[in-house]
Amino acid sequence: MSIIGVGIDVAEVERFGAALERTPALAGRLFLESELLLPGGERRGVASLAARFAAKEALAKALGAPAGLLWTDAEVWVEAGGRPRLRVTGTVAARAAELGVASWHVSLSHDAGIASAVVIAEG
């Protein structure tokens, strides 16, 4: 196994929240419904969404940031133990297959008004 790509990204939580509030359609362009909701059905908080946005940006960087990747073709989901995982479909899965990516690693964090994510693509 080898590392095919690494991506890192940060998002300012307040700015991200302001963008979602100003342009509600943005959420639908960025996230699947499953990402917008917590397991209990409540709306996910803005810091957590900003971290997921950062994860998708980081994932795109790990894939070389080609044009045409659909944001909703990457999903951040959470294992029972709380560990975040990535699931890719459509345009993102096609690019990953092109590069020989077999598995993903993702780490999310947010503090001091900044959300961040690191993604490693392994093949």
Place this chain on the structure above:
Amino acid sequence: MPSTADERQLLDELRDLLAATVEDLTVEEIGPDSSLQDDLGVDSLARLELVAAIEDRWQIEVPQEQADRLTTVRQIAAHLAEAVAAPAGGTA
């Protein structure tokens, strides 16, 4: 120069939308040939918000690949002019 009155009007509306969408940007700073990234500081989040706002305002769909390739205000206005003129349900 914009080619049609419709495109000029779209350009004006687009400049207003850009200024309303992108923080710390005024209409006066936005020229028709301004580069979104290099001249106006539009980063990926601002670009995404702009595209979502355009889709909402004009009730059109901007495919992601096309959105990624639009780099100037005039290019977006030209794309909008075509999209708005196209019959609903038309193919790309």
